[in-house]
Amino acid sequence: MRRVAVLGSTGSIGRTALRVIARQRGLYTLSAITAHSNAALLAEQESAWHPAFVGLVAPGEGGARGGWQTGEGALVDAATRDDVDIVVNAVVGVAGMDATLAALEAGKRVALANKETLVVAGELAAEAGSRGGGEIVPVDSEHSAILQCLAARRPSDVRRLVITASGGPFREWPAERIAAATRSDALRHPTWSMGSKITVDSATLANKALEVIEAHFLFGLPYDRIEVVVHPQSIVHSMVEFVDGSVLAQLGVPSMEVPILYALTHPERVDDAGTPRFDPVNAPPLTFEPVRTDVFPALGLGVEAGRRGGIAPAVFNAANEVAVARFLRGEIPFGGIAAAIERALSTVHGPGGADRESLMDADRRARKVVSEIR
Numbered sequence: 001m002r003r004v005a006v007l008g009s010t011g012s013i014g015r016t017a018l019r020v021i022a023r024q025r026g027l028y029t030l031s032a033i034t035a036h037s038n039a040a041l042l043a044e045q046e047s048a049w050h051p052a053f054v055g056l057v058a059p060g061e062g063g064a065r066g067g068w069q070t071g072e073g074a075l076v077d078a079a080t081r082d083d084v085d086i087v088v089n090a091v092v093g094v095a096g097m098d099a100t101l102a103a104l105e106a107g108k109r110v111a112l113a114n115k116e117t118l119v120v121a122g123e124l125a126a127e128a129g130s131r132g133g134g135e136i137v138p139v140d141s142e143h144s145a146i147l148q149c150l151a152a153r154r155p156s157d158v159r160r161l162v163i164t165a166s167g168g169p170f171r172e173w174p175a176e177r178i179a180a181a182t183r184s185d186a187l188r189h190p191t192w193s194m195g196s197k198i199t200v201d202s203a204t205l206a207n208k209a210l211e212v213i214e215a216h217f218l219f220g221l222p223y224d225r226i227e228v229v230v231h232p233q234s235i236v237h238s239m240v241e242f243v244d245g246s247v248l249a250q251l252g253v254p255s256m257e258v259p260i261l262y263a264l265t266h267p268e269r270v271d272d273a274g275t276p277r278f279d280p281v282n283a284p285p286l287t288f289e290p291v292r293t294d295v296f297p298a299l300g301l302g303v304e305a306g307r308r309g310g311i312a313p314a315v316f317n318a319a320n321e322v323a324v325a326r327f328l329r330g331e332i333p334f335g336g337i338a339a340a341i342e343r344a345l346s347t348v349h350g351p352g353g354a355d356r357e358s359l360m361d362a363d364r365r366a367r368k369v370v371s372e373i374r
């Protein structure tokens, strides 16, 4: 029996993870759950699962139940418990970073949905894993696909990774219309149902930039061997081209249940009759097209930040987090998100090194730049 902590259990990935674990009760038990402020759903989950640990980072007016741990330390405490083998990190944003690092340091498997961790602190995560013996297995569908296609091959066997992107709701929109897109336009994702931050990231393609950086750190490939292609049906989850010209892809209907389950079981597979089946005959035709990089500048800005390294990915991520939150509050237009990222990347500079302190300082400075944009 492997014991699981789900950080961000009240979110889209967190709730899906509980559904997956519920179908595998013979193999996995739930030891810990955490939320940010959704005390009502957290209480429902506690009543259904009776985990040993329940954490609520920011209890609002409803407060927390007796026995719950509250405050920022709840994530790290959940992630490092002795009765936890696997930490599903489904927190959104850099808020999930310390829990990932602490879990790796404590020798846990981290089933990582919280891609912001790797973008901001890819090197620190690698160091924490080698010191503590922990490992990251990606939940992100593209990276799960690549992991499965790689099947433990060395980077030298790989010519390039091809990450697929749905293209988001504005794939075919003209540039002027995209610049003025509304909140509800951006939240209408064509193929995936997800939390609001990643849904907006999918509309700007900032999500693909985060994923390119995530892939760089997970699989150890340089940026010029990681490409992005638009695939509107979201059925081919990504591809690996090997040096002999062979290309492997992983397919399936768009559902996060499969990559979440695989992150728990890797490198094994378990029987799960509950995951949605793929029927090639009834599937839509699979199409691929280039990214309109001029219309979605956030992708290029993010990949460039990845190439620069040091604090640049942390600046990109923090600027994007604040810009998306401001867009969702109606304070800046959709086109303002990429503009804010660009502003932060051109103003926040710092040392090439990437220790935790420099990264968090860069994160703070980028947040300030973007929150002051009028």
Ligand code: NDP
Pocket: 007, 008, 009, 010, 011, 012, 013, 014, 034, 035, 036, 037, 038, 039, 057, 075, 089, 090, 091, 092, 093, 095, 096, 113, 114, 115, 116, 139, 140, 141, 192, 193, 194, 195, 196, 197, 198, 256
């Ligand atoms: P949601 O917004 O649906 O859920 C976020 C979860 O994190 C909630 O449980 C929320 O708690 C909690 N949370 C939010 N802020 C904090 C904080 N500051 N401290 C502690 N906990 C916090 O997001 P998603 O589930 O969509 O995404 C989670 C992560 O997974 C993101 O990094 C995203 O990029 C990644 N991902 C998501 C996919 C998807 O299909 N949704 C696919 C691939 C990756 P509360 O409910 O109390 O607010």
Ligand code: MG
Pocket: 140, 141, 142, 211
């Ligand atoms: Mg993804």
